[in-house]
Each structure stands twice: as structure tokens, then as C-alpha cells.
Amino acid sequence: VSPRGLKWFVRGRSMSAAATTVSPRYSEKTKVLPRSEEACVVVVGKDAVASVAGVTGVVEGSRVLAESANQVREHPISILCASEDADEGVVEALRDATSYEVAPGPEAAAEIRRIEALARRPGLGQAIRKSEVRLDFGDDTFFLSLTYEDLSLATPETLREFAKEVDMLEIRADLLECVQASALAGGGDAAAAARDVCGSVVRQVGALRAAMRAAGCGDMPLLFTARSKNQCGALADSPEAVYALAAVGLRAGVEWLDVEANWPALDKHGFVEWASSRYPGTRLLGSQHVVDADHDVGPKTAVRLLHACALGGRADAVKLVVAARDERDSIAVRSAASEADLDDAPCVAICLGDAGRLSRVLNRVMTPVTHRLLGGAAAPGQLDAKTLMALRRQLFVSRKVFGVASPALAKAHAAAFDRVGLPHVVQEVVDPNDEAFGGAALEPTRDWADLVVSDKAAAVGAVDTIVLADDQSRRSPKTRRGDNALAPALERALGARRLPPTAIVFGADSRAYAPVYALSNLVPTVLVDPGLYRDDDDHRPRLGIPRSRDDDPPEGPFLAVVAGDLDASGADLVARADLVVDARLDPRAPPLPATATATAGLLDATAVLLELADEQQRLWTSRRPPRVVMAEAILLDAATIQCDAH
Numbered sequence: 278v279s280p281r282g283l284k285w286f287v288r289g290r291s292m293s294a295a296a297t298t299v300s301p302r303y304s305e306k307t308k309v310l311p312r313s314e315e316a317c318v319v320v321v322g323k324d325a326v327a328s329v330a331g332v333t334g335v336v337e338g339s340r341v342l343a344e345s346a347n348q349v350r351e352h353p354i355s356i357l358c359a360s361e362d363a364d365e366g367v368v369e370a371l372r373d374a375t376s377y378e379v380a381p382g383p384e385a386a387a388e389i390r391r392i393e394a395l396a397r398r399p400g401l402g403q404a405i406r407k408s409e410v411r412l413d414f415g416d417d418t419f420f421l422s423l424t425y426e427d428l429s430l431a432t433p434e435t436l437r438e439f440a441k442e443v444d445m446l447e448i449r450a451d452l453l454e455c456v457q458a459s460a461l462a463g464g465g466d467a468a469a470a471a472r473d474v475c476g477s478v479v480r481q482v483g484a485l486r487a488a489m490r491a492a493g494c495g496d497m498p499l500l501f502t503a504r505s506k507n508q509c510g511a512l513a514d515s516p517e518a519v520y521a522l523a524a525v526g527l528r529a530g531v532e533w534l535d536v537e538a539n540w541p542a543l544d545k546h547g548f549v550e551w552a553s554s555r556y557p558g559t560r561l562l563g564s565q566h567v568v569d570a571d572h573d574v575g576p577k578t579a580v581r582l583l584h585a586c587a588l589g590g591r592a593d594a595v596k597l598v599v600a601a602r603d604e605r606d607s608i609a610v611r612s613a614a615s616e617a618d619l620d621d622a623p624c625v626a627i628c629l630g631d632a633g634r635l636s637r638v639l640n641r642v643m644t645p646v647t648h649r650l651l652g653g654a655a656a657p658g659q660l661d662a663k664t665l666m667a668l669r670r671q672l673f674v675s676r677k678v679f680g681v682a683s684p685a686l687a688k689a690h691a692a693a694f695d696r697v698g699l700p701h702v703v704q705e706v707v708d709p710n711d712e713a714f715g716g717a718a719l720e721p722t723r724d725w726a727d728l729v730v731s732d733k734a735a736a737v738g739a740v741d742t743i744v745l746a747d748d749q750s751r752r753s754p755k756t757r758r759g760d761n762a763l764a765p766a767l768e769r770a771l772g773a774r775r776l777p778p779t780a781i782v783f784g785a786d787s788r789a790y791a792p793v794y795a796l797s798n799l800v801p802t803v804l805v806d807p808g809l810y811r812d813d814d815d816h817r818p819r820l821g822i823p824r825s826r827d828d829d830p831p832e833g834p835f836l837a838v839v840a841g842d843l844d845a846s847g848a849d850l851v852a853r854a855d856l857v858v859d860a861r862l863d864p865r866a867p868p869l870p871a872t873a874t875a876t877a878g879l880l881d882a883t884a885v886l887l888e889l890a891d892e893q894q895r896l897w898t899s900r901r902p903p904r905v906v907m908a909e910a911i912l913l914d915a916a917t918i919q920c921d922a923h
């Protein structure tokens with residue numbers, strides 16, 4: 278910290294807070310802002326300064342105003358952290374220069390890291406963004422509309438209950454007391470009113486995130502909704518009010534933003550264009566309500582409204598809500614949803630009112646729901662997720678049987694099915710020809726003659742998962758596809774980390790194929806156990822032929838991936854490794870040799886099993902799986918083994 282109170286921290290997260298403090302001479306001369314992929318954190322006021330201790334890339338507010346407001350404005354991830362008692366004029370000017378805002382306090386640093394990651398998410402139009410969205414909006418997913426007048430009323434205990442039933446939380450910002458008391462609801466200068474409520478809304482969102490982390494559901498996405506009166510909400514009926522409050526949600530760094538699509542094109546497209554260029558990490562849910570039951574919405578109109586919700590191709594998902602006169606409207610709105618060609622954007626299409634409840638049973642993706650622990654529903658006809666799943670189980674979601682030999686994996690899968698309300702059962706052995714066969718998790722094998730082998734499994738050289746795959750026509754029987762889940766699971770888990778340039782994979786049988794494949798996509802040199810691949814083996818990883826570990830012991834730092842039994846020399850090498858992955862997929866296996874330098878297992882057996890279970894659930898259910906319950910099941914299994922051993 279410079280004597281003048283100026284704080285410029287150098288880049289690089291590995292250095293401690295003290296070591297990153299730069300001398301005033303350096304900072305004054307260079308005036309360099311943090312790199313674009315790192316957040317530039319602007320602080321003002323004592324509380325704010327205290328809460329970012331140890332965070333890199335911090336600049337002091339008054340300094341920014343005096344010298345670098347424009348630079349900060351152009352920085353893609355600028356985050357304001359302002360104390361509550363800071364000068365209002367200064368805060369307002371800094372709000373104008375920055376994109377995001379976090380509340381000071383113990384959670385500020387975690388929020389800054391979260392926003393950095395959010396801002397780096399794939400932008401609009403990228404294929405990976407579409408597939409992530411499809412996972413988020415997979416079958417039997419729900420969002421819960423929070424109707425609190427103040428978000429700090431959500432306690433960790435309540436949130437823990439919510440997380441057992443839903444996949445996303447909706448902040449109905451129009452229902453917040455501070456918003457209702459402002460000109461955003463009553464009419465008047467919307468921009469000024471949004472500036473007035475901004476600090477309070479950001480603090481409430483911060484309090485909600487803190488409570489979510491305390492409840493173990495800190496990863497659950499938030500959907501921010503600013504709903505106007507004619508759309509079943511509480512804001513003044515004006516695009517200015519709606520989009521000004523929506524912009525406050527963007528500042529809070531929400532994962533999803535509801536964008537009302539019913540406003541004039543100029544307002545709507547102007548807002549959407551600004552939002553998607555300034556906040557590329559936040560996904561947009563284009564939405565529209567037809568509240569008047571006398572307004573006849575035939576299938577053609579419903580399709581047209583759905584297309585309007587697509588926001589000219591910028592919406593990641595769409596949502597249409599139509600008042601129902603009778604139960605037939607539920608069917609009509611569902612038919613419109615399947616007819617509308619929305620370029621793969623997931624579609625929520627439901628009805629309002631008791632007569633429209635059927636539509637909520639039939640709408641499989643991201644159905645808005647209420648919860649018994651909330652004061653009231655956000656819309657007439659909303660049900661809770663448990664009730665909807667019970668009805669679906671009675672009507673059309675049938676029980677499937679999954680074969681999972683590994684006890685730890687079996688427990689994880691059973692817990693996941695249970696959490697999402699699917700009636701599936703998990704057994705040690707299952708007959709693939711059984712009517713109720715749903716899929717299987719296997720020991721990695723090349724014995725795949727009866728299966729249609731996926732490109733991935735063929736490239737890896739091992740099948741570890743059987744998936745029932747839909748053919749082109751829904752009438753033909755489903756095919757049994759042999760897939761590989763461990764390779765993508767490891768790629769995802771390891772891909773985000775800094776790895777040494779060399780990896781050695783231990784194991785001379787089919788259990789080693791997936792780690793070798795995954796690593797050959799991640800590090801320059803992969804060494805394998807001699808004898809893993811024959812010379813004429815078609816399934817050697819495509820990215821170069823791995824070398825035998827006997828020929829070429831590594832000189833620099835290396836990663837050891839244990840996928841089989843270790844001989845003495847193997848154990849010796851593992852003990853010297855810098856990082857270790859236990860990919861034996863068996864928490865009952867003997868412990869690995871203690872390593873001298875490793876952070877005692879970069880990924881231990883339970884972490885690898887969790888990644889595998891996660892990937893298999895994605896393949897079986899085409900939705901984002903409930904990771905927390907799977908992790909709990911795997912850890913509980915490991916703890917039981919340890920207790921038994923003692």
C-alpha cells in the first residue's frame with residue numbers, strides 16, 4: 278500500500294497480497310490497468326478497501342475519476358465495490374465508468390472471482406454456449422420465483438430446501454420493497470429511480486449469494502426479472518422502467534436476465550444489443566405474457582409471440598406465458614412450442630391460472646415454480662416442483678433401470694435421480710434387453726460388438742457407459758450406444774488447471790485409455806505403461822503416439838495419473854510426481870504412495886468419480902446433474918469404507 282493510499286496490485290494470483298503491492302513510483306509511472314481477462318476492481322470507502330484485501334487488480338475510486346475513467350469504461354470486466362457511506366456523487370460517477378458492482382463485505386472477493394469467470398463465458402453464437410444452455414434447460418429443470426420484498430430474508434436453511442427441488446432462482450426484482458417504493462413502480466424518472474435503488478439491489482443480491490454459499494448451493498444460477506404491470510408484474514408499464522431495472526441486474530452479475538419482448542423494437546433491440554455486448558457472459562431469456570384471458574391466443578399467434586421472444590436471435594432461451602380460459606389452452610400453447618422453429622433455443626411455454634396448470638406439467642424445461650417455504654406464488658397457477666414431478670411420474674415419466682457395478686458410482690447416480698424426482702433405479706447388474714433398461718456404467722471395455730459405438734468411445738478406445746439414444750424417428754426403437762464418459766470428464770476437470778508439460782499414465786489395461794486420450798489433448802507429452810498399446814492398435818490417441826514411460830523418464834515437473842496397479846518403479850515415480858490424479862475409479866483400492874511434492878492428489882478418487890458420475894448423468898438425462906448430492910453420496914461411501922477399515 279503506497280503512502281498515498283493508492284493501491285495497484287500486480288497481476289498474477291499466485292503472489293500473496295503483500296507481495297503484490299506495488300511501489301507508488303511504479304504505479305504512477307505506468308498507470309496500467311489489469312489485463313482484460315482479469316477484473317479491474319474500483320474501490321471507494323473504507324469498508325470496500327478492507328473487503329478487497331488480497332484481491333489483485335484493485336484501483337482507488339478517486340484516482341479513477343481523476344485519471345482513468347475512460348480506460349476503466351473500456352475495460353471489459355470493471356467492478357465497483359463502494360462502501361455504503363461513500364460520497365453519493367463519487368459513487369454515481371464510478372457507476373457510470375464500471376460495468377459490474379459487488380457489495381463490500383466478506384463475500385466481495387469471492388464475488389469478484391465469480392464475475393471474472395462469468396464475463397469470460399462463451400459469447401453469443403458460440404456452439405459451446407448453446408450446448409451449455411441446453412444442459413441448463415434440460416428435461417425436468419425448474420426455476421423458483423422468489424417473491425421476497427427483501428432478498429436478505431432468504432436464509433441458508435430455506436435456500437438449502439429450495440436447492441433440493443430447483444435448478445435456478447428467479448429474483449423478481451419488481452417485487453422488492455425498495456423498487457416498489459420508487460418511481461420504477463409508480464411512474465416518473467425511471468433512470469434516476471434505478472440509480473437510487475442500485476446500491477440496495479446489489480447489496481441484496483450479495484446477501485442472497487452469501488446465503489446460497491452458506492447453504493452449499495453457491496453455484497446455482499440466478500435469473501433477474503424486472504416485470505411490468507401489464508406482464509403480470511409490479512413495474513410501471515414503460516420500457517424505460519423495465520430496462521433500467523434489468524440493467525441493475527446485469528451490474529450485479531447475474532447468470533440469466535429476463536428480457537420482456539413486448540416493448541417497441543427500438544427500445545428492445547437497443548437494450549438487447551447493449552446488454553449482449555457489455556455483458557456477454559449473462560444469458561438472455563426473452564419473455565412475453567398475455568395476461569388477459571379474453572385475448573384469444575390461437576396457435577398461430579402463440580408461434581408469432583414465441584418468435585418475438587427470440588429477440589432477433591439474441592435470446593438464449595424463450596418463455597411465453599398465456600392466460601388460460603380452459604385446459605385446452607394448455608395443449609394449444611404446448612403445440613405452438615413444438616411447432617415454432619426457434620433455432621434450438623430452449624422454450625418455456627405455459628399458461629396462467631388454475632385452468633393452465635396442465636401446461637406446467639407438460640412443459641419439461643425450466644418450469645417456473647413456487648415452494649411451500651415462500652409466502653406466496655409469483656403467478657396464478659404456479660405449482661411446486663415436487664407436485665409437478667409427482668404428476669409427471671404418474672402420467673408419462675417412466676421408471677428405468679440403470680446398471681452400475683461400482684458401489685460408489687451407484688450411490689451417486691441413485692442420489693442424482695432421487696434429487697431430480699426421476700423414478701429410476703440403479704442395480705449392480707441389468708439386462709440390456711430388459712424393457713426398462715435405461716443405461717449402464719461399465720468397467721472400461723473394448724468388448725462392444727453389440728453396441729453402436731460413439732465417435733468419442735472409438736477415438737478413446739474404450740466404452741464405459743451405455744446410453745439409450747433416440748434415433749431420427751421417435752417411433753423406431755432406441756439404440757444402445759456405447760460411449761466414453763471418463764475422457765470428457767477428465768478433460769473438463771483438468772482443462773481448467775495449470776498442468777505440468779508431462780503426464781505419465783500408469784496402468785496397462787483398458788482403464789488407462791480414457792486418461793491417455795484426455796491428457797493427450799491437454800499436455801505436450803504423455804508417457805504410458807509399456808504394453809498399453811500394440812503397434813497395430815487403431816485406438817492409439819489421435820494426437821501423436823504416447824511414449825513408453827520406461828524409455829524416457831521425465832526430467833521436469835510431471836503429473837502422475839494412476840489408472841491401474843502400480844509396480845515398485847511406478848510407486849517410486851508417483852511419489853516424485855508434482856501432481857497426482859487417482860483414476861482407478863475405486864475408493865476401495867489401496868492408498869497411493871505419499872508424494873513428496875504433490876498437493877496430495879490434484880484429483881483424488883472421490884473427485885474423479887464425481888466427474889465421471891457427472892458426465893454419465895449428462896449422457897443419460899441430457900441435463901445438468903445435481904453435483905452436490907452426488908458429491909455427498911461419493912464422500913459418504915468413502916467415509917464408510919474408512920470406518921469399516923478401522
Ligand SMILES: O=C1C[C@@](O)(C(=O)O)C[C@@H](O)[C@@H]1O
Nearest residue numbers: 422502509598645655656659
Ligand atoms: O415469467 C415468469 C413466469 C411466471 O409468470 C409464471 O407464470 O410462473 C412467474 C414469473 O415470476 C416469471 O417471471
